Amino acid sequence: MPLTCSQLSVAYGRRMVLDGFDLALEKGEIRALIGPNGSGKSTALQALAGLIRPAAGSVAIDGRPVDAMPRRELARHLAYLPQQPTAPDEMTVAQLVRQGRFAHVGLFRGYGPDDEQAIRWALECTGLSGLADRSLTELSGGERQRAWISAALAQEAQILLLDEPTTFLDIGYQVEVLDLVYRLSRDRGVAIVMAIHDLNQAMSVCDRISLLERGSLVFDGDPHALAGTSLIEQVFRVHGTFVPIAADAPPHFDVELARRSSFALQRPRTASGR
Numbered sequence: 001m002p003l004t005c006s007q008l009s010v011a012y013g014r015r016m017v018l019d020g021f022d023l024a025l026e027k028g029e030i031r032a033l034i035g036p037n038g039s040g041k042s043t044a045l046q047a048l049a050g051l052i053r054p055a056a057g058s059v060a061i062d063g064r065p066v067d068a069m070p071r072r073e074l075a076r077h078l079a080y081l082p083q084q085p086t087a088p089d090e091m092t093v094a095q096l097v098r099q100g101r102f103a104h105v106g107l108f109r110g111y112g113p114d115d116e117q118a119i120r121w122a123l124e125c126t127g128l129s130g131l132a133d134r135s136l137t138e139l140s141g142g143e144r145q146r147a148w149i150s151a152a153l154a155q156e157a158q159i160l161l162l163d164e165p166t167t168f169l170d171i172g173y174q175v176e177v178l179d180l181v182y183r184l185s186r187d188r189g190v191a192i193v194m195a196i197h198d199l200n201q202a203m204s205v206c207d208r209i210s211l212l213e214r215g216s217l218v219f220d221g222d223p224h225a226l227a228g229t230s231l232i233e234q235v236f237r238v239h240g241t242f243v244p245i246a247a248d249a250p251p252h253f254d255v256e257l258a259r260r261s262s263f264a265l266q267r268p269r270t271a272s273g274r
């Protein structure tokens with residue numbers, strides 16, 4: 001079992017934002033973390049990455065607690081891509097991706113052929129080989145997103161935590177990233193947890209789905225099982241139905257667009273009538 005956590009809870013100050021979160025991530029599994037804004041997805045990913053000290057519970061990789069693991073060793077097992085990563089403006093794509101190898105090089109071992117190959121592979125996978133010498137400021141939002149994905153890939157970790165990896169991407173690159181995630185899991189046995197807002201992409205690509213509501217896990221199971229519940233409607237406060245799309249694929253959620261507003265757009269008139 002590459003990544004596990006049990007009864008993981010995180011508080012910011014006195015406010016508990018993740019409460020009793022459980023995960024048992026298998027080798028090669030793709031797990032979607034879904035839930036409304038502010039439900040705790042990013043917090044869960046940060047806690048899984050060992051970046052936040054939990055108020056309770058613990059995270060382990062192959063049974064070893066991550067908080068006892070030296071950072072470099074942890075980075076060889078686990079790559080984490082936050083929602084809004086930052087880097088110095090002048091950094092080039094190649095430099096950023098090169099940094100992804102930091103866990104594999106050290107005081108006594110510089111960059112070798114293996115590292116150069118991993119960097120080339122990571123750039124190719126994200127279609128960035130031609131932009132390697134561009135600085136990050138000279139990229140579009142989507143290209144920058146792919147540069148960060150590339151850096152995470154160069155890390156060649158067996159566990160990949162991705163926080164909304166398709167957010168800034170056009171539909172073509174969204175599909176490419178999801179295909180890449182699928183190939184990494186199936187061909188290389190990489191276990192992936194990704195926070196994602198597109199429910200139907202999660203239904204199509206992921207083996208299992210964890211649904212969070214106000215910091216609590218309200219569902220953990222496969223997409224077919226989720227489609228058998230009314231949780232999506234309840235948790236996201238929408239109307240819709242799951243509709244079949246193909247015999248061998250999980251159904252997709254067809255949301256009903258009510259074209260109604262829950263708040264008045266018209267400003268109340270004053271006594272003067274204006």
Ligand SMILES: Nc1ncnc2c1ncn2[C@@H]1O[C@H](COP(=O)(O)OP(=O)(O)OP(=O)(O)O)[C@@H](O)[C@H]1O
Pocket residue numbers: 012017035036037038039040041042043044195
């Ligand atoms: N550094 C912080 N300090 C205090 N509260 C925080 C901090 N980061 C997040 N929160 C709060 O914790 C809760 C969970 O936030 P989190 O970012 O994990 O949600 P999320 O599900 O990833 O949301 P989104 O879909 O909007 O990205 C929210 O109520 C948020 O306001």
